[in-house]
Amino acid sequence: MNAPLTPGFAEPVLDAQRCFRAVLEAMARPGRVQALPALPEAPAPLAPAAAAVLLTLADADTPVWLDAGEAAAAWLRFHAGCPIAASAAEATFALAGGVPPALRDLSQGTEEEPHRSATLLVQVAALAEGGGWRLTGPGIEREHRLLAAGLPAGFEAEWAANHARFPRGVDVILCAGDRLAALPRTTRLEAG
Amino acid sequence: MQDPETERNAARRRWMGILARASGAEIAGRLAAAPALPAHRRLRGPETGLVMARGRQGGDGAPFNLGEVTVTRCSVCLEDGRIGHAYVAGRDARQAELAAVLDAALQDPARQPALLAAVVEPLATFQAARAAKDAARAAATRVQFFTMATMR
Numbered sequence: 001m002n003a004p005l006t007p008g009f010a011e012p013v014l015d016a017q018r019c020f021r022a023v024l025e026a027m028a029r030p031g032r033v034q035a036l037p038a039l040p041e042a043p044a045p046l047a048p049a050a051a052a053v054l055l056t057l058a059d060a061d062t063p064v065w066l067d068a069g070e071a072a073a074a075w076l077r078f079h080a081g082c083p084i085a086a087s088a089a090e091a092t093f094a095l096a097g098g099v100p101p102a103l104r105d106l107s108q109g110t111e112e113e114p115h116r117s118a119t120l121l122v123q124v125a126a127l128a129e130g131g132g133w134r135l136t137g138p139g140i141e142r143e144h145r146l147l148a149a150g151l152p153a154g155f156e157a158e159w160a161a162n163h164a165r166f167p168r169g170v171d172v173i174l175c176a177g178d179r180l181a182a183l184p185r186t187t188r189l190e191a192g
Numbered sequence: 193m194q195d196p197e198t199e200r201n202a203a204r205r206r207w208m209g210i211l212a213r214a215s216g217a218e219i220a221g222r223l224a225a226a227p228a229l230p231a232h233r234r235l236r237g238p239e240t241g242l243v244m245a246r247g248r249q250g251g252d253g254a255p256f257n258l259g260e261v262t263v264t265r266c267s268v269c270l271e272d273g274r275i276g277h278a279y280v281a282g283r284d285a286r287q288a289e290l291a292a293v294l295d296a297a298l299q300d301p302a303r304q305p306a307l308l309a310a311v312v313e314p315l316a317t318f319q320a321a322r323a324a325k326d327a328a329r330a331a332a333t334r335v336q337f338f339t340m341a342t343m344r
Contacts, residue, residue, distance in 0.1 A: 004273040007235050078267075079236065 006041040008055055008079035014038075019056040026173065026182035031135040031144030033127050033181045040079070043071045045097050047123045050175040051076075054121070058082040058093055065091035067098055088118075095121040099152055103162045106170045114167040117185075125150035127176040137187040145192060146181055148174050159189050207298055207312045208291070212280045214315045216287035223290070226310035227303070230270050232293050238266035238285035266292040274299050 009015035015038035022034040042051030045068040054076055058064050063085035066072060073084050085091040088101040100122045109117030132147030133156075151174075162169045162185060169185035183189065211219065223229065240262060247258035265279045266288040276296025278288045294311060297303050 004269055005235050005267075005275060006269075007233060012236075012239070 211291035
């Protein structure tokens with residue numbers, strides 16, 4: 001018998017709307033950490049915030065790639081009804097619990113349709129404002145500080161290359177526990 | 193000799209069909225005389241949505257969209273990890289949830305005989321009688337067209 005399924009959002013419509021609002025706030029104010037008010041009961045390797053974002057945004061039209069194992073994929077297929085992509089390159093949403101795939105390997109969109117690019121969700125060990133990276137760009141008045149623990153060492157260089165591909169490029173949502181922060185492709189990032 | 197998996201699926205298909213055709217009140221009425229259902233958690237729903245019903249004329253006609261059917265679905269999980277699903281036509285959330293719990297409980301060999309005898313078989317008998325009565329009423333209005341053919 002396969003691993004038992006767990007419930008998704010307690011209030012599927014309202015909770016997804018609350019989560020969508022939090023993702024919207026996070027994207028509009030890069031580097032500001034948002035706490036999600038409603039969380040699903042996600043299977044083990046999935047962070048609650050990452051699971052909530054996928055339940056909110058993924059559907060039958062968005063292939064999802066994830067490295068969190070068969071139980072998490074089955075849970076997501078059941079609750080979101082999304083196809084599971086065989087490789088990160090084919091995915092609209094990619095979720096990395098371990099080492100994230102290289103940003104350049106994900107779908108970048110096209111010059112005509114940059115919105116067709118992928119969104120990468122990375123589960124990090126911790127998120128904190130007030131230290132770490134200095135973020136500047138649209139949605140930030142002077143600068144925001146964001147500390148994300150547990151990302152691979154070359155992430156800043158990869159992010160600079162991703163930023164340079166604008167309007168193409170990947171958006172990143174960092175998730176830790178029940179909190180998330182977003183790095184849209186317009187954000188410039190300097191190591192603090 | 194069929195393999196046990198096919199046999200289990202056929203039995204499950206039968207009770208799921210019978211439960212889907214019974215109203216929530218009918219199922220609840222039968223449950224009063226049955227052993228108590230185990231505790232369950234809702235995995236999804238009950239929630240109501242639309243399903244596109246597709247049809248085709250004859251065995252080789254091209255498929256076409258017949259229309260949308262209101263469907264209520266529910267999935268539940270028992271404490272032992274068994275999962276029950278129900279998709280029922282209409283908006284009866286109670287029917288969908290009871291049918292899902294029964295589907296999960298009926299997969300347990302220890303509970304199956306008692307529940308089959310107390311709930312599913314009486315419902316099947318009732319539905320067969322209702323179908324036979326409807327068929328008899330329709331048969332009374334049947335028109336035989338052979339006289340038209342012999343008039344010429």
